[in-house]
Structure formats: C-alpha cells, structure tokens
Amino acid sequence: xxxxxxxxxxxxxxxxxxxxxxxxxxxxxxxxxxxxxxxxxxxxxxxxxxxxxxxxxxxxxxxxxxxxxxxxxxxxxxxxxxxxxxxxxxxxxxxxxxxxxxxxxxxxxxxxxxxxxxxxxxxxxxxxxxxxxxxxxxxxxxxxxxxxxxxxxxxxxxxxxxxxxxxxxxxxxxxxxxxxxxxxxxxxxxxxxxxxxxxxxxxx
Amino acid sequence: xxxxxxxxxxxxxxxxxxxxxxxxxxxxxxxxxxxxxxxxxxxxxxxxxxxxxxxxxxxxxxxxxxxxxxxxxxxxxxxxxxxxxxxxxxxxxxxxxxxxxxxxxxxxxxxxxxxxxxxxxxxxxxxxxxxxxxxxxxxxxxxxxxxxxxxxxxxxxxxxxxxxxxxxxxxxxxxxxxxxxxxxxxxxxxxxxxxxxxxxxxxxxxxxxxxxxxxxxxxxxxxxxxxxxxxxxxxxxxxxxxxxxxxxxxxxxxxxxxxxxxxxxxxxxxxxxxxx
Amino acid sequence: xxxxxxxxxxxxxxxxxxxxxxxxxxxxxxxxxxxxxxxxxxxxxxxxxxxxxxxxxxxxxxxxxxxxxxxxxxxxxxxxxxxxxxxxxxxxxxxxxxxxxxxxxxxxxxxxxxxxxxxxxxxxxxxxxxxxxxxxxxxxxxxxxxxxxxxxxxxxxxxxxxxxxxxxxxxxxxxxxxxxxxxxxxxxxxxxxxxxxxxxxxxxxxxxxxxxxxxxxxxxxxxxxxxxxxxxxxxxxxxxxxxxxxxxxxxxx
Numbered sequence: 001x002x003x004x005x006x007x008x009x010x011x012x013x014x015x016x017x018x019x020x021x022x023x024x025x026x027x028x029x030x031x032x033x034x035x036x037x038x039x040x041x042x043x044x045x046x047x048x049x050x051x052x053x054x055x056x057x058x059x060x061x062x063x064x065x066x067x068x069x070x071x072x073x074x075x076x077x078x079x080x081x082x083x084x085x086x087x088x089x090x091x092x093x094x095x096x097x098x099x100x101x102x103x104x105x106x107x108x109x110x111x112x113x114x115x116x117x118x119x120x121x122x123x124x125x126x127x128x129x130x131x132x133x134x135x136x137x138x139x140x141x142x143x144x145x146x147x148x149x150x151x152x153x154x155x156x157x158x159x160x161x162x163x164x165x166x167x168x169x170x171x172x173x174x175x176x177x178x179x180x181x182x183x184x185x186x187x188x189x190x191x192x193x194x195x196x197x198x199x200x201x202x203x204x
Numbered sequence: 205x206x207x208x209x210x211x212x213x214x215x216x217x218x219x220x221x222x223x224x225x226x227x228x229x230x231x232x233x234x235x236x237x238x239x240x241x242x243x244x245x246x247x248x249x250x251x252x253x254x255x256x257x258x259x260x261x262x263x264x265x266x267x268x269x270x271x272x273x274x275x276x277x278x279x280x281x282x283x284x285x286x287x288x289x290x291x292x293x294x295x296x297x298x299x300x301x302x303x304x305x306x307x308x309x310x311x312x313x314x315x316x317x318x319x320x321x322x323x324x325x326x327x328x329x330x331x332x333x334x335x336x337x338x339x340x341x342x343x344x345x346x347x348x349x350x351x352x353x354x355x356x357x358x359x360x361x362x363x364x365x366x367x368x369x370x371x372x373x374x375x376x377x378x379x380x381x382x383x384x385x386x387x388x389x390x391x392x393x394x395x396x397x398x399x400x401x402x403x404x405x406x407x408x409x410x411x412x413x414x415x416x417x418x419x420x421x422x423x424x425x426x427x428x429x430x431x432x433x434x435x436x437x438x439x440x441x442x443x444x445x446x447x448x449x450x451x452x453x454x455x456x457x458x459x460x461x462x463x464x465x466x467x468x469x470x471x472x473x474x475x476x477x478x479x480x
Numbered sequence: 481x482x483x484x485x486x487x488x489x490x491x492x493x494x495x496x497x498x499x500x501x502x503x504x505x506x507x508x509x510x511x512x513x514x515x516x517x518x519x520x521x522x523x524x525x526x527x528x529x530x531x532x533x534x535x536x537x538x539x540x541x542x543x544x545x546x547x548x549x550x551x552x553x554x555x556x557x558x559x560x561x562x563x564x565x566x567x568x569x570x571x572x573x574x575x576x577x578x579x580x581x582x583x584x585x586x587x588x589x590x591x592x593x594x595x596x597x598x599x600x601x602x603x604x605x606x607x608x609x610x611x612x613x614x615x616x617x618x619x620x621x622x623x624x625x626x627x628x629x630x631x632x633x634x635x636x637x638x639x640x641x642x643x644x645x646x647x648x649x650x651x652x653x654x655x656x657x658x659x660x661x662x663x664x665x666x667x668x669x670x671x672x673x674x675x676x677x678x679x680x681x682x683x684x685x686x687x688x689x690x691x692x693x694x695x696x697x698x699x700x701x702x703x704x705x706x707x708x709x710x711x712x713x714x715x716x717x718x719x720x721x722x723x724x725x726x727x728x729x730x731x732x733x
Contacts, residue, residue: 310658
C-alpha cells in the first residue's frame with residue numbers, strides 16, 4: 001500500500017497528486033512573497049536613506065534688538081543675515097519672511113510703490129503680505145516674534161510661521177490684518193513719537 | 205545607376221527545381237536578397253560622421269572664442285538677481301509659471317508634455333508619411349506638433365525679450381532699466397468678473413465657471429464625435445479619449461495665456477484644493 | 481614611401497592582433513572593419529545609398545551623440561579641479577576660469593556643448609516627427625527618445641547647481657520648490673498637507689536633502705550629474721541605437 005501511495009506522489013508517474021500540487025503552489029507563492037517583501041523592504045530603506053535625520057542649516061533664531069530701534073514701515077536690515085523684514089505699524093511690530101510664496105525667490109521692497117515684488121515670476125505683495133498681483137498662491141509668511149524675558153529684546157524665529165488657512169479667506173490671497181495680528185507673530189507697541197502713517201495707509 | 209530591371213526580385217517557384225542566379229563582381233554579405241543600391245559603411249558613412257563631428261568641434265571652438273560661459277556672483281540666499289532668467293530651454297517653463305499655479309505649471313503640465321510626447325506614436329493611426337517629409341498627407345499630426353512646439357518657443361521668446369525687471373512685461377522699446385509700476389488692474393478670478401457683471405452671488409458665479417470649464421472639455425470631446433466621424437472612427441474610443449484630453453489641455457493652455465494677458469483673469473476654476 | 485610603410489605596419493603581428501583584418505581598402509576588409517569593431521558595429525556593414533542623403537537626417541542624432549561624448553570628456557577634465565563643497569565650489573570654478581591652463585576652454589566647451597545637446601535633441605525629435613519615423617514598428621524607440629530628452633534636460637538642470645553662483649542657487653531653489661507642489665507628496669501641493677506632508681518629509685526634502693538648498697543639495701546634484709544620470713543616458717542610448725537596427729531604418733527604401 002505504501003509503495004502505491006508513494007508512486008502517486010512521485011514525479012516519475014507523470015501525474016501530480018493533490019498534495020504535491022498544493023505544495024508547489026505554496027512554494028511558488030512563498031517564493032514570490034519573499035521576492036516581493038525584499039523589494040518592498042529595500043525600496044523603503046532606499047527612501048529612508050534619502051532623508052537625513054540631521055541637518056546643518058543656517059541659523060533660524062535671531063535677536064534683533066528693541067522695538068524702539070525700528071521706525072515706522074519696512075526695515076530691511078535683517079534681510080541679508082536672516083532673510084526677513086521687520087515691519088512696524090501704528091499698533092505694533094511684526095516680521096515677514098522674505099521668501100516668495102510662489103517658488104521661493106527673495107522679493108525686493110520698493111518704498112515708492114509700497115510693494116514687495118519678486119524678480120522670478122513677478123509676484124507682488126503689499127506691506128501686510130497680501131498678494132496684489134502675479135502668480136503667488138498664498139500670503140507671505142510671518143515669523144514668530146517674542147520678547148526676551150531677560151533684556152526685553154525682540155527674538156525672531158523664522159521656522160515657526162504664520163500661514164493663514166486659505167479655507168478661511170478666498171484662496172488665502174487676502175487675509176485680514178486682524179487675523180494675522182495675533183500672538184506670537186505680533187507684538188503690540190505704541191507708535192514712535194511723531195510717527196505718521198500718511199505715507200502708507202496700510203500701516204495705520 | 206538606378207535601373208528598374210536590376211532591382212527586380214526573382215520569386216522562388218516551388219514547381220521548378222532551379223532558380224535564377226546572377227554572378228556579380230565583388231564580395232557582398234547580402235545573400236539571398238534582391239540586388240540593392242547599397243554602399244559600404246566604411247568609408248562612406250563613417251567619413252560623413254567624422255566630418256560632422258569635426259565640423260561641430262570646430263564650430264564650438266570658434267564659438268567659445270567670442271562667447272564665454274557665464275558665471276554670476278557667489279550664491280546668496282538673501283538676494284535674487286533681478287530679473288532672474290532661467291537658461292533658454294527652461295524659459296518656457298518659467299513663463300508658463302506666471303499663468304498657472306505651480307502644481308499645474310511646474311508638475312502636472314511638464315508631466316503631461318512628456319507623457320503626451322510618449323503616447324503620440326500610439327494615437328497616430330495614420331499609416332502614411334513614413335520615411336519622407338510631407339505635410340499634405342498628415343496635416344493634423346504636423347499641426348499638433350507645430351502648435352506645441354510654437355507654444356514652447358513663443359514662451360521662450362517672451363521670456364527672453366519681453367520680460368524685464370521684476371518679471372514685468374517690457375516692450376523692446378521701453379526703458380529696460382526703470383522699474384515699471386505694477387499694473388493698476390489687479391488679477392481676478394473669473395467668477396468675480398461674473399459677480400460684477402451679472403450681479404449674481406459668488407456661489408452662482410463659481411457654478412458658471414465650473415460649467416464653462418467642464419463645458420470646454422465636453423464640447424471639445426463631442427464636436428469631432430458628431431461632426432468629424434471619420435476622424436473618430438479611425439482612432440477608436442480609447443485612443444480618441446486619450447488624445448483629446450491632451451489636445452484640449454494643450455489648447456486650454458494657449459487660451460488661458462490669452463485670457464491672462466488680455467483680461468487679467470487669474471483663475472478660471474476655484475476650489476478649496478486646486479485653482480486652474 | 482608612405483604606401484610601403486603602411487604595408488609594413490599592416491603586416492606586423494601587433495596590427496593583426498589588434499584589428500584582426502587588413503587595411504580596409506578592399507570590400508572584404510571594409511566589411512570586417514565594421515563588424516569586427518565594437519564601436520563601429522552599431523552600423524550595418526552596408527547602408528543604402530539613399531540613407532546617406534544629408535537632407536533626410538541632417539545628421540542630427542549623430543551630432544547629439546557626439547555632443548554627449550564631448551560633454552563626458554570635458555566634464556571629466558573639469559572634475560579634476562572641482563570640489564562639491566559650498567565653500568570651495570565657486571572658487572574652483574573661478575580657478576578653472578582664470579588660472580588653470582585650458583580650464584576656461586573646457587568650461588566653455590562643456591557649457592555650450594550642453595546648450596547644443598538640448599538644441600540638437602529637439603531638432604532630432606522634430607526631424608523624426610516630420611518624417612513620420614516614429615510610426616509602427618518604431619513606437620517604442622520614440623518613447624526611449626523622449627526619455628533621453630527628459631534626461632538631457634535633468635542633466636542640464638543638475639549641472640548648473642555645481643558652480644554655486646546665483647543662477648545655480650536660484651534655478652535649483654525654484655526647480656525644487658516646484659517639486660514641493662507635486663500633488664499628494666509635496667508640502668505645498670494639492671492634498672499634500674491633508675496627507676500630513678510637511679517640509680521635512682516631502683519630495684523637495686528628498687531632492688535637496690534639507691529644507692533649504694545647501695551642502696546636501698550640492699553633493700546630491702553632483703552625484704546625479706556626474707554619475708547617475710550619465711549612466712542612465714548611456715543605457716538608454718544603447719537601447720535607442722540597438723532598436724534602430726532592430727526596428728529598421730525608416731528612410732526611403
């Protein structure tokens with residue numbers, strides 16, 4: 001009996017028994033499974049490899065002195081070192097990161113036109129950071145601005161950014177100043193002595 | 205040289221035990237084929253290639269005597285040169301980015317151009333016009349290629365000659381050194397135009413815009429189906445739909461550029477996620 | 481005199497061991513020279529007389545290949561003096577331009593050959609299109625050609641980050657920022673933020689190895705430009721040429 005059973009499972013008989021077929025199918029599936037798992041694993045490893053967990057990037061936190069050192073309007077003194085503008089209006093002080101929201105170029109400030117304009121694709125922003133023209137899809141970022149508890153100097157952090165939700169405002173192009181003048185992206189301060197916002201009414 | 209009789213093929217006849225054989229002078233590797241008007245690659249083709257390579261080298265060496273590779277100032281994240289012009293072959297892309305949001309102009313549209321070029325052999329069912337220059341036998345295919353090509357080169361010309369400081373539009377006769385005042389008209393989405401013109405609510409106007417956008421594709425799809433049945437039948441449904449999506453998108457890019465330049469329309473369709 | 485010297489040289493064991501056939505001045509050796517040489521054997525031994533007509537191909541594909549070879553050669557020369565380090569890259573280019581003998585020539589040739597390659601790829605594609613040479617059975621070779629076109633453009637783009645000048649910085653800033661607008665996998669793209677994509681896990685971060693274009697971006701683009709993409713182009717070129725032979729020449733028969 002045992003010999004006959006052996007023959008039915010043997011390759012020599014030419015016909016495969018049901019268990020033999022099942023085992024072959026299983027081995028095939030297992031083989032492909034291992035190949036697939038290896039490919040998936042190595043793809044994931046390659047993907048992880050391209051994301052460095054440690055970065056050596058330029059500083060993002062700047063101590064920029066006291067509010068009184070800044071006059072009314074846009075101040076460009078930190079643009080070279082920190083890539084942000086400091087803007088003081090009649091109610092307080094905030095900063096805007098000088099990265100165009102379109103494709104990341106550095107816009108220029110034109111005091112006579114009261115506009116920021118990007119040289120790459122022609123985006124135009126006003127002093128609130130709202131889009132006034134060109135292809136920019138969002139308003140300029142505002143960075144975090146706080147007071148140092150020790151000496152009262154202003155500290156700007158350009159990584160923590162205010163980016164109003166476009167769902168609240170049409171396409172995020174125009175965001176009311178009230179929405180943006182919130183802590184920690186804005187500091188209330190009395191206007192400078194004799195300061196007047198008649199040159200740019202958006203500063204009022 | 206070109207003798208019709210020589211080029212005749214001698215078919216094998218199964219009924220006959222013999223075939224026509226001709227003894228020819230020379231050692232030809234082409235056996236069991238009809239006589240051909242061929243020449244040896246060495247030296248005929250090799251010499252042409254060599255001459256081409258030498259001419260190109262000479263032209264390049266001559267060119268670099270007069271024109272040098274530009275090198276700008278050291279990379280500086282705080283200042284962007286004004287205007288920032290990409291190399292000529294990317295100027296078309298830079299110009300398109302003015303008219304569309306970056307997810308479309310920078311990612312989807314280039315992807316569509318690449319895929320559209322790739323699928324062209326598979327949707328072009330016209331068997332004519334292989335191996336020679338012809339326009340009359342494949343007008344539509346040549347028109348499509350030329351249209352895309354022209355769009356690309358027109359945007360390159362605009363980027364090179366008509367864009368100046370702050371990426372504003374400068375005519376060749378305007379002062380290239382003076383900053384232009386930004387246009388007094390602001391760009392508006394199309395539905396705002398409808399709101400102002402027809403005094404309807406924003407949502408109704410947005411509905412209009414969606415209908416116009418979808419209608420453009422729907423009408424574009426249907427016109428050849430009903431009025432140019434031959435064109436549709438020659439392609440079959442699958443090819444036709446694939447081709448028309450790319451074709452209408454290409455035409456749409458041209459239309460949007462015109463709408464932007466003439467009527468200051470920023471977007472046609474506005475949704476919470478994407479704007480076109 | 482020259483003839484006799486040639487005879488002598490051709491008869492030497494050295495010449496025979498290298499070329500395995502005599503001087504190609506008779507038809508047998510003209511056939512040998514093509515099919516016994518690895519570089520020439522991409523050609524058939526004989527070509528149709530009509531295929532030699534310049535007004536059909538204008539030698540555009542051949543010129544493109546030649547420019548690619550020229551770019552590889554000049555690129556290797558430039559690599560001897562170039563360091564992919566943000567503090568040195570710009571100075572190295574200045575040295576190549578103003579100090580090193582022949583450096584300026586190599587840089588100029590590399591730059592203009594790159595422009596030329598882009599131009600000739602386009603012209604070659606236009607020629608192939610206008611003669612209908614992409615039609616069956618050559619559809620796949622056209623697809624390979626489009627892949628080569630895209631690779632040529634990416635090679636140019638990765639190449640101009642390397643001098644680390646203003647064009648380099650801003651072209652790559654803009655280009656990678658565009659990648660951040662990719663739907664689903666870019667931080668700024670549609671449905672990107674909704675899927676939890678942020679500046680440290682999106683496509684742009686993967687391309688430049690950081691949140692701003694810096695040292696990681698320079699070394700990545702250097703490796704892509706000098707190793708990865710030329711290899712990819714070489715492989716696709718091999719397929720491209722092989723398919724020309726296998727699919728048959730479209731020209732007048």
